[in-house]
Amino acid sequence: MASASPVSPPGQQAPEASVSANGWSGQAPAFSPLYQQIKGLILQSLQQGEWKPGEVIPSEFDLAARFKVSQGTVRKAVDELAADNLLVRRQGRGTFVATHAEQQIQYRFLRLMPDTGSVDSEGPAQRDFIDCRRQRASADVARLLGLRAGDPVLQARRLLRFKGVPTILEDIWLPGGPFKGLTAERLSQYHGPMYALFEAEFGVRMVRADEKIRALTPDDSQAALLEVDSGTPLLSVERIAYTYNDVPMELRRGLYRTDTHHYRNQLS
Amino acid sequence: MASASPVSPPGQQAPEASVSANGWSGQAPAFSPLYQQIKGLILQSLQQGEWKPGEVIPSEFDLAARFKVSQGTVRKAVDELAADNLLVRRQGRGTFVATHAEQQIQYRFLRLMPDTGSVDSEGPAQRDFIDCRRQRASADVARLLGLRAGDPVLQARRLLRFKGVPTILEDIWLPGGPFKGLTAERLSQYHGPMYALFEAEFGVRMVRADEKIRALTPDDSQAALLEVDSGTPLLSVERIAYTYNDVPMELRRGLYRTDTHHYRNQLS
DNA sequence: TAGTGGTCTAGACCACATA
DNA sequence: ATGTGGTCTAGACCACTAC
Numbered sequence: 001m002a003s004a005s006p007v008s009p010p011g012q013q014a015p016e017a018s019v020s021a022n023g024w025s026g027q028a029p030a031f032s033p034l035y036q037q038i039k040g041l042i043l044q045s046l047q048q049g050e051w052k053p054g055e056v057i058p059s060e061f062d063l064a065a066r067f068k069v070s071q072g073t074v075r076k077a078v079d080e081l082a083a084d085n086l087l088v089r090r091q092g093r094g095t096f097v098a099t100h101a102e103q104q105i106q107y108r109f110l111r112l113m114p115d116t117g118s119v120d121s122e123g124p125a126q127r128d129f130i131d132c133r134r135q136r137a138s139a140d141v142a143r144l145l146g147l148r149a150g151d152p153v154l155q156a157r158r159l160l161r162f163k164g165v166p167t168i169l170e171d172i173w174l175p176g177g178p179f180k181g182l183t184a185e186r187l188s189q190y191h192g193p194m195y196a197l198f199e200a201e202f203g204v205r206m207v208r209a210d211e212k213i214r215a216l217t218p219d220d221s222q223a224a225l226l227e228v229d230s231g232t233p234l235l236s237v238e239r240i241a242y243t244y245n246d247v248p249m250e251l252r253r254g255l256y257r258t259d260t261h262h263y264r265n266q267l268s
Numbered sequence: 269m270a271s272a273s274p275v276s277p278p279g280q281q282a283p284e285a286s287v288s289a290n291g292w293s294g295q296a297p298a299f300s301p302l303y304q305q306i307k308g309l310i311l312q313s314l315q316q317g318e319w320k321p322g323e324v325i326p327s328e329f330d331l332a333a334r335f336k337v338s339q340g341t342v343r344k345a346v347d348e349l350a351a352d353n354l355l356v357r358r359q360g361r362g363t364f365v366a367t368h369a370e371q372q373i374q375y376r377f378l379r380l381m382p383d384t385g386s387v388d389s390e391g392p393a394q395r396d397f398i399d400c401r402r403q404r405a406s407a408d409v410a411r412l413l414g415l416r417a418g419d420p421v422l423q424a425r426r427l428l429r430f431k432g433v434p435t436i437l438e439d440i441w442l443p444g445g446p447f448k449g450l451t452a453e454r455l456s457q458y459h460g461p462m463y464a465l466f467e468a469e470f471g472v473r474m475v476r477a478d479e480k481i482r483a484l485t486p487d488d489s490q491a492a493l494l495e496v497d498s499g500t501p502l503l504s505v506e507r508i509a510y511t512y513n514d515v516p517m518e519l520r521r522g523l524y525r526t527d528t529h530h531y532r533n534q535l536s
Numbered sequence: 537t538a539g540t541g542g543t544c545t546a547g548a549c550c551a552c553a554t555a
Numbered sequence: 556a557t558g559t560g561g562t563c564t565a566g567a568c569c570a571c572t573a574c
Binding site for chain 1: 558559560561
């Protein structure tokens with residue numbers, strides 16, 4: 001098997017460093033540090049599913065041999081991928097592909113916290129799927145998901161209750177292609193983080209997300225579902241979740257009650 | 269001058285590694301990696317003002333000599349401090365102490381963005397100080413600032429306008445001790461980030477902050493100042509800003525209009 | 537030209553996990 | 556006992572900045 005080999009960077013003390021021409025197909029900077037190239041190659045393997053979420057990846061020495069670089073260079077690449085939350089290092093055990101499943105934190109991307117007590121103390125959320133159907137993307141949904149208006153999308157609405165109190169009402173849009181075969185039944189049967197289901201059954205891994213937060217008052221149907229009256233101010237959270245290479249894979253519009261919870265953010 | 273020297277970690281190939289006893293005064297883990305100890309020592313120097321915001325710190329080799337470790341170990345310590353935004357590396361020039369002044373980003377901790385256009389395109393905010401006075405800390409302000417109820421605090425209220433539109437109304441509480449001598453005049457005269465003023469005149473550097481976000485409707489006076497009617501939902505942002513060692517130094521309660529702006533957050 | 541941070545390598549030893 | 560990641564060192568060379 002032909003093992004991948006990084007572009008030789010200019011003038012390091014490489015034993016058999018060769019011509020400076022490189023084989024880039026993209027328009028990225030012609031020369032990037034070796035460890036960045038290795039990072040890219042590992043990313044590619046992750047993307048292609050060579051190692052699945054939750055699995056170990058080869059040891060640093062194995063990767064170093066495969067890519068024909070030193071272990072220290074692989075280490076730096078892996079360090080960055082770990083800092084990006086794509087890999088998780090565990091001393092003595094190995095390096096693992098990050099996953100939304102089997103995690104301490106139930107919802108990695110959910111920033112809503114109870115005002116008193118901890119996330120664990122309120123126990124698992126009760127989730128009711130209200131609706132799930134196939135439809136055609138509206139102009140704005142298409143734009144946010146990188147589709148064309150009219151492309152097939154899945155739309156779902158669900159309500160999350162904490163300690164019985166309806167707290168989050170979410171509308172979710174997924175591109176039809178990658179999620180072909182997803183049904184309302186499957187969604188409501190599944191217990192565990194939605195993103196873990198996406199990983200396991202559709203090979204779609206959400207690696208980062210952007211949120212835009214506003215305050216607004218709900219319409220009548222939203223108010224009824226959240227059991228508040230229609231003048232109650234709520235947090236509106238629009239999330240776009242991305243898989244590798246900044247490809248948008250989910251649009252989520254949530255309404256959060258903030259009478260007993262708050263959205264927490266850490267700045268630095 | 270006696271140069272600081274880190275504790276010898278157990279069993280590395282240190283030429284003159286000595287007894288395993290160490291001189292820790294705190295209750296931190298008895299043995300931490302060398303680079304963590306170096307990080308602590310650098311942090312201490314930052315804290316004591318040995319290098320001021322915006323200044324260069326000594327080169328990695330100089331620090332290595334001072335602490336009697338290798339340059340690579342200093343590098344790892346500095347890397348972490350740079351990752352924490354306490355230091356800024358600039359290739360070819362040196363490593364600098366991070367500052368809230370002289371930065372591209374006007375407000376490092378402000379997450380409110382215009383819905384259309386960029387932060388720059390709307391120009392600098394117009395800032396009106398409405399109020400600034402010395403008072404005694406209420407129970408909850410004291411708790412959040414780590415003071416006792418009744419301790420002296422400074423309280424200020426200001427309004428930020430973007431393109432003339434009143435958008436942010438903030439109440440700010442500062443502990444009286446560290447900010448002794450701060451006056452309403454000084455605040456309103458100063459043009460530039462508030463945290464830069466704190467650095468320059470009081471030696472207080474804000475290094476991180478926590479925010480709790482809610483939706484609510486304003487009271488009449490708040491509504492009047494923001495020029496909205498009192499049923500308008502607004503974002504409530506409670507920020508606690510910390511200096512080194514997680515010491516709280518500011519409490520800020522902001523009301524944000526989100527009709528033309530939104531709060532942006534990036535998850536990963 | 538000199539000095540800084542940035543990259544890459546190589547080798548030693550440690551801490552931790554598993555069998 | 557073996558293998559993993561974690562720490563530490565040492566030295567070479569590169570890229571950028573300033574003088």
